Amino acid sequence: MCFFRNKKHFIAGVVGVGLDILKVLYPRDYPDAVLEEERMAINLSSLNVNLGLQYKFLNPRGGYWGIAAKYEFVNFDNKNGTSLTGDVISVSISRGLLENSLKKQNQEFWKK
Structure with missing residues (x-):
């Protein structure tokens, strides 16, 4: 959703949805870990819904x-953790380094 655009500046709103995954490592001397499997890392996941502003x-x-x-x-x-x-x-x-010439051609075409 573009709020403002001219030849040098572009301001838009951004909205996104994704999945975040964290790998949580337990220390070797974790007191509640009785078995070796319990000392291993676990993966935690969460739905990520975000919104913001881009310039x-x-x-x-x-x-x-x-x-x-x-x-x-x-x-x-x-569960059972911090x-x-x-x-x-x-x-x-x-940083965008390359120009998209096809996009530029399409923009010029639709301006006519």
Whole structure:
């Protein structure tokens, strides 16, 4: 969902859904682990629903620099362990290096 766009700037909302997986390692001297299998790592998974805002500085010759900030709703269920529930704020920086000439041709075609 694009909020603003001109030749040099692009601002849009971002929405996403995904699956996050954490590998939790127990220490060797974990007091409650009786069997060797219980000392092994476990994988925790959570549905990740996120929304945020993205800004891109567009290079006229192709490519861009971008930054995105997202609020991510996650809920890792770690039974009999430390609570890992809670939400996450993430910030990412991106760099687009290549120009998509086919996309540019399509944009020019639909402007006519």
